Amino acid sequence: ETGVTQTPRHLVMGMTNKKSLKCEQHLGHNAMYWYKQSAKKPLELMFVYNFKEQTENNSVPSRFSPECPNSSHLFLHLHTLQPEDSALYLCASSQEIRYTEAFFGQGTRLTVV
C-alpha cells in the first residue's frame, strides 16, 4: 500500500465510449503524474501537475484529457480511444517535483476494443 489509489483496476471500453480514470492520494503531496506503460516499452510520462497546475504535457493526443481539481485527486478522461491505447495507466504523486521519490498507484489496466 503506497497511499496512492487508482480506480478502476481494470477497464474495457469501446472506441466510441467515454470513461475516466481516477487517482487519489492523501499523502499531502503537491505533484501528481500520469504514466502509460505498454508492453515491451518503457514507462511513458504523459502529464505532470504541480500544485494543481499542469506543468508537462508530453505530446499526448487530445483524446486523453487530464483534470486535477485539487492536490489530492487526478483524473484522466478518455474518449474515442484506439486499440493501441490499451496499456497499464499508472498514477504517481510526490512531495514536490524535484529530488523526491514518487509513490505509484497499482494502475488501471485499460483494454480498448
Add this chain to the structure above:
Amino acid sequence: SQELEQSPQSLIVQEGKNLTINCTSSKTLYGLYWYKQKYGEGLIFLMMLQKGGEEKSHEKITAKLDEKKQQSSLHITASQPSHAGIYLCGADEGSGSWGKLQFGAGTQVVVTP
C-alpha cells in the same frame, strides 16, 4: 530527452546468488531512482541517488551512482524469491525539467530454487 538503457533486459539467478543490474544515461544524471515492479502492478520505490557518486544500501540491495560514467548499478546479494520482479531505473532531467522523470525499459529478474 534523456534516455536510460538498462542491462541486462532479463536475468535468471539461482536463489542465494548475487546479481547486478546496470542503468546508463545518455545525459548527466541529477537524480537516479530505482523502483521494483511486480508484473501488471504499480512501482515500489527502492532508492534514490543524487548527483555526487552516492552509494546506498537497504537490506540486501545496494545501489551506486557513477556520475562520470553517467551510470548506476543495483546489486542484490544472496538473492531470494522475494527479489523476483522487474527493476526499473528512473532519472530526473534536472534544472528546467523537474518532474520529467524518465524510465528505462526495465530488467526482469527471475529467482529459481
